[in-house]
Amino acid sequence: xxxxxxxxxTGMICAACVAHVEKALKNLSGVTQAKVNLATGRVVVExxxxxxxxxxxxxxxxxxxxxxxxxxxxxxxxxxxQKAREEExxxxxxxxxxxxxxxxxxxxxxxxxxxxLDKIIPAFMADNxxxxxxxxxxxxxxxxxxxxxxxxxxxxxxxxxxxxxATGIGASYLIAVINTLWPEAGFGGRHATFYEAAALLTAFIxxxxxxEALTRGRTSEAIRKLMSLKPKVARVIRDDRELELxxxxxxxxxLIIVRPGESIPVDGTVTDGYSAVDESMITGESIPVEKKEGxxxxxxxxxxxxTFKFKATKVGKxxxxxxxxxxxxxxxASKAPIQKLADxxxxxxxxxxxxxxxxxxxxxxxxxxxxxxxPESRFLLSTGMLGAIGVFGxxxxxxxxxxxxxxxxxxxxxxxxxxxxxxxxxAENGILFKGAEAxxxxxKLDTIIFDKTGTLTRGEPSVTDVSPAGEWNPDDLLxxxxxxxxxxxxxxxEAIVNGAREKGFEVEDADSFEAIPGHGxxxxxxxxxxxxxxxxLMQTRNIDFTGHLAKVEYLESMGKTVMFMAVDGxxxxxxxxxxxxxxxxxxxxxxxxxxxxxxxMLTGDNRRTAEAIASQAGIDYVVAEVLPEDKADEIIRLxxxxxxxxxxxxxxxxxxxxxxxxxxxxxxxGTDVAKETGDIIxxxxxxxxxxxxxxVGRATMNKVKQNxxxxxxxxxxxxxxxxGILYPFTGWLVSPQLAGLFMxxxxxxxxxNTLTLRGFVPTLKKQYAA
Amino acid sequence: MSSESRIARISAxxxxxxxxxxxxxxxxxxxxxxxxxxxxxxxxxxxxxxTMIITMPIVIPLVKKKYE
Numbered sequence: 001x002x003x004x005x006x007x008x009x010t011g012m013i014c015a016a017c018v019a020h021v022e023k024a025l026k027n028l029s030g031v032t033q034a035k036v037n038l039a040t041g042r043v044v045v046e047x048x049x050x051x052x053x054x055x056x057x058x059x060x061x062x063x064x065x066x067x068x069x070x071x072x073x074x075x076x077x078x079x080x081x082q083k084a085r086e087e088e089x090x091x092x093x094x095x096x097x098x099x100x101x102x103x104x105x106x107x108x109x110x111x112x113x114x115x116x117l118d119k120i121i122p123a124f125m126a127d128n129x130x131x132x133x134x135x136x137x138x139x140x141x142x143x144x145x146x147x148x149x150x151x152x153x154x155x156x157x158x159x160x161x162x163x164x165x166a167t168g169i170g171a172s173y174l175i176a177v178i179n180t181l182w183p184e185a186g187f188g189g190r191h192a193t194f195y196e197a198a199a200l201l202t203a204f205i206x207x208x209x210x211x212e213a214l215t216r217g218r219t220s221e222a223i224r225k226l227m228s229l230k231p232k233v234a235r236v237i238r239d240d241r242e243l244e245l246x247x248x249x250x251x252x253x254x255l256i257i258v259r260p261g262e263s264i265p266v267d268g269t270v271t272d273g274y275s276a277v278d279e280s281m282i283t284g285e286s287i288p289v290e291k292k293e294g295x296x297x298x299x300x301x302x303x304x305x306x307t308f309k310f311k312a313t314k315v316g317k318x319x320x321x322x323x324x325x326x327x328x329x330x331x332x333a334s335k336a337p338i339q340k341l342a343d344x345x346x347x348x349x350x351x352x353x354x355x356x357x358x359x360x361x362x363x364x365x366x367x368x369x370x371x372x373x374x375p376e377s378r379f380l381l382s383t384g385m386l387g388a389i390g391v392f393g394x395x396x397x398x399x400x401x402x403x404x405x406x407x408x409x410x411x412x413x414x415x416x417x418x419x420x421x422x423x424x425x426x427a428e429n430g431i432l433f434k435g436a437e438a439x440x441x442x443x444k445l446d447t448i449i450f451d452k453t454g455t456l457t458r459g460e461p462s463v464t465d466v467s468p469a470g471e472w473n474p475d476d477l478l479x480x481x482x483x484x485x486x487x488x489x490x491x492x493x494e495a496i497v498n499g500a501r502e503k504g505f506e507v508e509d510a511d512s513f514e515a516i517p518g519h520g521x522x523x524x525x526x527x528x529x530x531x532x533x534x535x536x537l538m539q540t541r542n543i544d545f546t547g548h549l550a551k552v553e554y555l556e557s558m559g560k561t562v563m564f565m566a567v568d569g570x571x572x573x574x575x576x577x578x579x580x581x582x583x584x585x586x587x588x589x590x591x592x593x594x595x596x597x598x599x600x601m602l603t604g605d606n607r608r609t610a611e612a613i614a615s616q617a618g619i620d621y622v623v624a625e626v627l628p629e630d631k632a633d634e635i636i637r638l639x640x641x642x643x644x645x646x647x648x649x650x651x652x653x654x655x656x657x658x659x660x661x662x663x664x665x666x667x668x669x670g671t672d673v674a675k676e677t678g679d680i681i682x683x684x685x686x687x688x689x690x691x692x693x694x695x696v697g698r699a700t701m702n703k704v705k706q707n708x709x710x711x712x713x714x715x716x717x718x719x720x721x722x723x724g725i726l727y728p729f730t731g732w733l734v735s736p737q738l739a740g741l742f743m744x745x746x747x748x749x750x751x752x753n754t755l756t757l758r759g760f761v762p763t764l765k766k767q768y769a770a
Numbered sequence: 771m772s773s774e775s776r777i778a779r780i781s782a783x784x785x786x787x788x789x790x791x792x793x794x795x796x797x798x799x800x801x802x803x804x805x806x807x808x809x810x811x812x813x814x815x816x817x818x819x820x821t822m823i824i825t826m827p828i829v830i831p832l833v834k835k836k837y838e
Contacts, residue, residue: 155778159827167823171816351824358820365813366799392809396816 003049007057009041010084011066016160016350018412024060028052038412040420065153085213092210099142099206102134103199110196128180131195135173143169143202159350165205168404172736173198175393201404201740208744212751226325226427229300234265254312258303266299266315273308277301282320282683327432328423336436338704339415353406360723361399369394372728379735397736398724405722405739406715410746414707417750421757422700429762430683431693438679441662442697444644448592448690449635451649452603452610455667456617457579461491463499464560465576467551477573479505481565484523484530487513492563495577531566538564538571545571559612581616588687589618591764602631602657631657648690665690692762699760707750714746773837781833785825793818
C-alpha cells in the first residue's frame, strides 16, 4: 500500500549528507521516493508499507550516521529545531571563545619576524614550542568535533564536509608539530611551522558553523510567523454562559463571541453583530474586511472594531490557518527540479575533491616543485616567505589547501534556502505554493489562461444598465423593479434587489406578486401594475417596445441579459443584468500583458458574452463554448506550441485544465476540487495575486540562480587557485587559513543572499502601499 | 562474528590493500629521483591517507551490498 511519511533528520551539514540519506533510503525495497531538504532537515519518503517499515528507514538513516525522528506537529518541530539550533550556536560560540583568542595569539607570534614587529612582540610568542602549546587546545577542543564526525562517517563508508575539515586541520597541525620537533625533516624547518594556519583554519571553520546556525533558522521564519497567529483562547458560549477555553477545545457548532482587539480562534460564520476584521496576516489584504451576519471569518485574524458572535465551522487541523501552515511546510520540504544538478555534484563532491587533492599532490611532487618553486614566494595576504620548504611540504600544503577551500555546503544550501524563503514570501502575500516545483515553473510561465465565471467575473449577476422610457428616471425604475422582485428567488431578481439596495433604496414589500414561469413576474406596487421579464412577456401582454430595439440589441451584444419593464400597461424601460468583472481583473491583466505574458480566457459561456467580458478585461485570446474536458485540450494545444501555461480557475469544471496546465492556480474562494488540483492557491481570490505569484516565483528563481552561480563559481574558481594553477605565472598561493576563511564565507554569503528576499515586495502591493 | 563486523573486516582488507598498494608504488617511484627520505616516507603516508579516504566510501557499500 502506497504511504508517505515525513521524518526529521539531524546532523546533516552539507549536500553530501543529503545524498547519503537519500541513497540509504532508496536502497530499501519498497521506497519509491525519498526527498531530503537540507535547510529544514526534513525527509519526505514515499513507500510501500507492505514491503518496508518506518523502523527500516530509521535504521537505514542511523546506519549512515545521522539521528532521525518521526515528524511531530509543526509547533513541536519548530521547537525542536530551535532548541537544536540554539544548542549548536551555544556550542560553536564556546568554541569561538577558545579558538579565536588563541588563533590570533598564534598569528601575532608568527608575525614577529615581519615588519620590525620584533620590537613590540615578545620573543617567547614566536617560539615554536609556545605556539605548539597554544595551538594544541585549539585543535583538540575546537577541531575535535570534525575528527569525530568524519571518523564516524568513514567507518560507515560515508564522507562529508567534516572529513575535509579534519584532513585540512590535521595535516597542517601535523606539519607544524614535525617542523617543531624535527626541524631537519624537510618540511621547511623552524620558520615554516604554520601553527597559525592550523589554529585560524579551525577558528574560521567554527565561525562558518556559527554564522550558519545563526542564519539558517531565519529562512523558516514564515512558518514561525504563521504559527504565532494561532490563537490560544476562545470565548465560547455554552448553556448561556461565556467560557474561556483553549482554542484547541472548540467544537464544530460552538457559538463564539469575539470582542474588539481579540483574535478569532477558529473558522466560522457570523451569526450576530457587525465588525471589521484585519485579515492581512492570512490574505495579505491590508484593508480590514467588514463582517456581518452570514459572512465567513478565518481563525487567526484579528477583530478590529465591533463585537460579534460566530458559529465554529472548522476547527483544529481543518482551519484555513492550519491548512496554510501545512501547505507551506510541504512546499518548503519539496525539491525543485533545478536542485538535481546541485545534488548530483554535491553528492560526489567530497570524493572528487579528495581525488583532486591526490592529483595535485602528485603533480607538485613529481613535476611542479622542480620547475616552478621559488623560495621567496609567499602566501596571499601574508608576508612570510616559504623559504626552505621541501618538495613534500610544498606539495602537501597545496594538496590540503584544495581540501580546505572546497565547499559543498554552499551548493547544498543554494536552492532549498531560496525556495523556503520564496514560499514563505508567497504565504505572506496570500499566495500558497504547493511545492518548490510550482515556484520554479511559475517563474517560467509565458501564457496565463483564465476561467471566466467566478474567476475574472464575480460569478453572480448584477445590474449594469437602467434605460428608462418616456418620463421615467433610472432610479425610480430600479426602485420599483426591486420592490416587485423582492420576493423573487430568481438570480436576476436578486441582482435587481441588490442593485437597488446598493443605491441606498429601501426595498419595501409589494402589494402582490406573481411569478410567470418562463416569462418573468407580475406585481402590484403602490396600486400600480408592474410587469418585469423577457421580451416574450411584453409580446404576450401586447406592450410595444419597438422604439427601444436598438438599445436592446446593443446591450445584448455586450453579453448582458436584458429585462423589459412595463407599468400600468405601458413600456417603462429596460434593466440590463450581467456577470461583471472583478475590480482586480482588469488591473491584473494589464500588468500581466505589460510583463510580456500572453493572457487568454476559456469559458463554457456563449461567444457573445465571452467576447464582451474579454474586451472589457483587455483579453484578446478567447475560447468560448468549451466543455470542461475541452478546456484541458486547449491547454495541451498551447503546451504543444511550446508555451508554459498557467490556468487560473475556481470551479469543479476547471479541475481538468488546472491539472493539465504547467501551473494550476486555484482561487481561494473556489471549490475544494479546484484547490486540491491547483499548484498555487490564491487565498484572497484577487487576480492581482496572479501577478504577485509570478513576481515571487521569478524573484525566488533569481535568488536560486544567483546562489547556484555563486556556489559553483566559488568552487570552480577557488579550487584551481588553491591547487596552484596561478603559481607558475604570478607566484600566488592560497594559505590553508585563507582557504578556510573563503570556505566559511561562501556558505554564509549564500544564506545572506537568500535573506535579501525577505525585503521583496510585489509591485502591485508596493503601489498600493505608496 | 556478526555480519556487520565481517563486512567491516572484509572492507578494511580491501581499502587498506588498495591504499597501501598505492603508497608502496609512490615510495618505489620516488627511489629513482634522489628525493629526501622525509619526502618519500611523508609522501607515502599522505598518499595512503588520501587513498584510504577515497576508497573507504567506495569499498564499504560495495562489500555491504555483496554480503547483506
